[in-house]
Amino acid sequence: MNLSFDVDSIRQDFPILSKKIHNKPLVYFDNAATSQTPVCVIDCIKDYYEKYNSNIHRGVHSLSDEATNAYENARNKIKDHFNINESKEVIFTSGTTHSINIVSNGFSKILKREDEIIVSGLEHHSNIVPWQMMIKNNEAKLRVIPLKDNGELDMDEFKNILSNKTKIVFLNHVSNALGIINPIEEIIDISHKNGAIVLIDGAQSAAHFKIDLQKLDVDFFTASAHKLCGPTGVGFLYGKEELLSRLDPLMGGGEMISDVTFSKTTYADLPSKFEAGTPNISGVIAFGKAIDYLNEIGLDNIEQYEKSLLEYANSKLKEIDGLKIYGDTKNKTSLISFNIDGIHSYDIGSILDKFGIAVRTGQHCAQPIMDHFGIDGTVRASFSFINTIEEIDHFYESLIKVKSMLS
Amino acid sequence: MNLSFDVDSIRQDFPILSKKIHNKPLVYFDNAATSQTPVCVIDCIKDYYEKYNSNIHRGVHSLSDEATNAYENARNKIKDHFNINESKEVIFTSGTTHSINIVSNGFSKILKREDEIIVSGLEHHSNIVPWQMMIKNNEAKLRVIPLKDNGELDMDEFKNILSNKTKIVFLNHVSNALGIINPIEEIIDISHKNGAIVLIDGAQSAAHFKIDLQKLDVDFFTASAHKLCGPTGVGFLYGKEELLSRLDPLMGGGEMISDVTFSKTTYADLPSKFEAGTPNISGVIAFGKAIDYLNEIGLDNIEQYEKSLLEYANSKLKEIDGLKIYGDTKNKTSLISFNIDGIHSYDIGSILDKFGIAVRTGQHCAQPIMDHFGIDGTVRASFSFINTIEEIDHFYESLIKVKSMLS
Amino acid sequence: MTIENAQKDIIDNFLFFDDWTQKYEYIIELSKDLESMNKELKSEDNLIKGCQSKVWLHAELVDGKINFLADSEAIITKGIISILLNIFNNRTPNEILSSNMDFIEKIGLKEHLSPNRANGLSSMYKQIKFYAIAFSKT
Amino acid sequence: MTIENAQKDIIDNFLFFDDWTQKYEYIIELSKDLESMNKELKSEDNLIKGCQSKVWLHAELVDGKINFLADSEAIITKGIISILLNIFNNRTPNEILSSNMDFIEKIGLKEHLSPNRANGLSSMYKQIKFYAIAFSKT
Numbered sequence A, B: 001m002n003l004s005f006d007v008d009s010i011r012q013d014f015p016i017l018s019k020k021i022h023n024k025p026l027v028y029f030d031n032a033a034t035s036q037t038p039v040c041v042i043d044c045i046k047d048y049y050e051k052y053n054s055n056i057h058r059g060v061h062s063l064s065d066e067a068t069n070a071y072e073n074a075r076n077k078i079k080d081h082f083n084i085n086e087s088k089e090v091i092f093t094s095g096t097t098h099s100i101n102i103v104s105n106g107f108s109k110i111l112k113r114e115d116e117i118i119v120s121g122l123e124h125h126s127n128i129v130p131w132q133m134m135i136k137n138n139e140a141k142l143r144v145i146p147l148k149d150n151g152e153l154d155m156d157e158f159k160n161i162l163s164n165k166t167k168i169v170f171l172n173h174v175s176n177a178l179g180i181i182n183p184i185e186e187i188i189d190i191s192h193k194n195g196a197i198v199l200i201d202g203a204q205s206a207a208h209f210k211i212d213l214q215k216l217d218v219d220f221f222t223a224s225a226h227k228l229c230g231p232t233g234v235g236f237l238y239g240k241e242e243l244l245s246r247l248d249p250l251m252g253g254g255e256m257i258s259d260v261t262f263s264k265t266t267y268a269d270l271p272s273k274f275e276a277g278t279p280n281i282s283g284v285i286a287f288g289k290a291i292d293y294l295n296e297i298g299l300d301n302i303e304q305y306e307k308s309l310l311e312y313a314n315s316k317l318k319e320i321d322g323l324k325i326y327g328d329t330k331n332k333t334s335l336i337s338f339n340i341d342g343i344h345s346y347d348i349g350s351i352l353d354k355f356g357i358a359v360r361t362g363q364h365c366a367q368p369i370m371d372h373f374g375i376d377g378t379v380r381a382s383f384s385f386i387n388t389i390e391e392i393d394h395f396y397e398s399l400i401k402v403k404s405m406l407s
Numbered sequence C, D: 001m002t003i004e005n006a007q008k009d010i011i012d013n014f015l016f017f018d019d020w021t022q023k024y025e026y027i028i029e030l031s032k033d034l035e036s037m038n039k040e041l042k043s044e045d046n047l048i049k050g051c052q053s054k055v056w057l058h059a060e061l062v063d064g065k066i067n068f069l070a071d072s073e074a075i076i077t078k079g080i081i082s083i084l085l086n087i088f089n090n091r092t093p094n095e096i097l098s099s100n101m102d103f104i105e106k107i108g109l110k111e112h113l114s115p116n117r118a119n120g121l122s123s124m125y126k127q128i129k130f131y132a133i134a135f136s137k138t
């Protein structure tokens, strides 16, 4: 166990952890769906509405100044945290899904019929549909990196389908269904050598380890605040300035233009061009606070602690007869996707809930992965640094009971 | 003065009103940019993160149920408040700008070269740009309802440009730059008789009087929570079911599809089809709370009280030599847009801020209206039910001082 | 027995149980009573949307009464279907249309009524009513 | 006089004032000192983006030093430009590039430094530096 990591005191930061579910203490193992929110982030939102709520930019009064400063300050925090070159390369969005749509829509007029897009076979819905919508317009071709038996991407096949027709390569950093960490360094490197642009979906990675975007040299990257101890309805899209400048915006509206008459519109500079309308101001500011919070704990500490949780949970769960873990590879985040022989995942989830344990069940918006394993869904327990060894013990014991009830 | 309206006790609901700006009490006359937030809405957000923060839909555990129920409950509140037929006709968006883009993007493939879109000359940027982006694709034509000298829409001209080529008529209910209430009943009626669909932007109207969407028989309607005592980053789009069903979604992602493989996607039913990705869950729930709050006070009371504020402010401001009010018509909300001879609006706004008074200055995202009056901008003081006669007196006296300083 | 009486019976049965474990064990028991459904009937058409585990519901009008057949992959869902069919099987469309689902709350299974798409109970009931409407028009 | 000394002078001047009214009246006074700018120079090219009131800034290199001409429609903005040009006019590109804007905070005009696009001071300073960079390369 990592001694420098005081999980008990960290848990004090999360008001929801004192909640009872069916009279049992809440055991929250659905961190991959959304993270819980520390009190400093909640207070930050409260503070905003109590003290300086105001529309931002172009305001002449002090409140608007204060809100604008806080908003732009949050942009700088994202920039620093992910080691981004310039703050204008940080676009605030309503989340990962929105970010991806900005990129796919932006390229929809740039790509042509002969062009190809490569998507991994490990994707969340959000990563597939925008491209399917896009290729309806330009008839580009969508190609898929197949999975190996264990759920990892088949890199040999990736190299096979990559060609000079490939314009965009697109995948999640970590699979939400399995927790597998993809070899994005290698993928970015090979793709760049072939002249393809790479967009990485960091929705499932950013909360678990430190990410340096300049070092990765990735072209686009995105994550959602609500999986990073931040609030719902906000996320960011990073893009290299030169690329962002080439893309048309997804939405038109106030702030994203520098000049409007009825006959002509001139787009404003970055980042405004992509931030049409009044943004989620309190959300963005609280997102900045969440990043501060994660840095106070330290992502390296988080990574190490979560690794120990995963190891422990893995060893316990494997004691259970008939329990099968999917994507049980070396390089993964603290997430276990499993089934128990002859029992439906929905039944397991329903009964675990009665024990106070929140897991997700079903396809995890990743039907193609389920098809790959020939299953209908899994139980997904996703841990984070707010979880404990004791909770995993309780989980193990509850699973034993579930099994005896259901078989 | 309306006696049934106890503004002092209402002001207690707004923590920000105890704020000092440059050591003076905050006088917030920028309500048209964003409304302030009552404590019950702030508490609602806090409550969400402290007690039932969870991703919604498809979750098997209690937290997810609780969050989903609260989220769908908010949808019902919007439905009831605006007298909408079915809750699935309420789409949650990130705000008015997003809503408008859903409609303009949705029609972008339906409209053809000969088709026409009519937009009023009283529009906010957000209402013009999406259509300019749209007609780049389909070469439809954008026509503008011109303004009369006093700033009202020229209805004769509207009838002239309306034809069987007109597919969409599109305007704000209330102008953000001038506060003029447009005759939307008449516009909807005439448009429908010509077979055109009408989208009304209610960003500036919904906070000021009661709106019955079924009675209006409007096809699409939208507003933003942050102008309705709610949080930032959320709004809604109402659309008649039959019309919403015909539109392709703006964004692709989780929840908005019912079936995905790599080769084909089937869109989910309403409203999910338009709500891709994790929505602003806390924002939507707090939006519902804000609607409750407005209903507790009563929009009829609000309307009457704000009318008295406007009348008083109008009469005071007109005492000031060289002060010119733009759009000073009978039918308007509690908003005054003005200039003082020989003084730039920015100077007025900057110095008012020193007196604690927050107004907006400039073009109010409505350059075409400014062009119409041949001016560069105005000072805009927008009142709401949290403001008082005393604040208007202070405003008047401060303006006198500003004038003497600057001329 | 009227629908109301059938619902009362179920409420009475559930009153016996002290804790949720017993309730769930009973539901699991009930799942075994469900008449088995032919593979061909488990078609795309009979699949109820909005349930996390797959649920199929098939209906036929026989002598003015509706015959339901249903199945699910999840055992708890199956048990709940079994309760529903105990109540709604072999009823006239009108009986079904004038019924309600209050008893679910009374037997402590309210969570299954949630609009949350993970839980299919409200979708199932909607579908049962949908059939009743369709058949009342024939 | 160095840039630093010019900034010190301004700080000293502002120290005289007890309240913001006097400060603003002084700024308004200063606006009148601004050398007038030819209409042709108020071109699209010389317009500084990101200011709520229109601000034009024109620069020329004369004998290794930068001559600035500027104007605004708003009097307060004009006064602030006047302060800036007092400091930065007739300096070499290098002098400008090694300067900073801390004095603005010291004279209590920090609000004008905000990244808020309504306030143009930071945009103006950026533009002044931009010219300095451009001319230092010639």
Ligand SMILES: Cc1ncc(COP(=O)(O)O)c(C=O)c1O
Pocket (backbone or CB within 6 Å): A254, A276, A277, A278, A279, B032, B033, B094, B095, B096, B097, B098, B124, B126, B127, B172, B174, B175, B176, B201, B203, B204, B224, B226, B235
């Ligand atoms: C009339 C009108 N339409 C649209 C908008 C844009 O709303 P939002 O910024 O919330 O998207 C505004 C906001 O200022 C407005 O006043």
Ligand SMILES: Cc1ncc(COP(=O)(O)O)c(C=O)c1O
Pocket (backbone or CB within 6 Å): A032, A033, A094, A095, A096, A097, A098, A124, A126, A127, A172, A174, A175, A176, A201, A203, A204, A224, A226, A235, B254, B276, B277, B278, B279
């Ligand atoms: C890998 C991955 N990508 C994208 C998303 C979508 O993120 P959001 O719902 O915040 O837009 C998720 C969320 O579940 C995810 O896990």
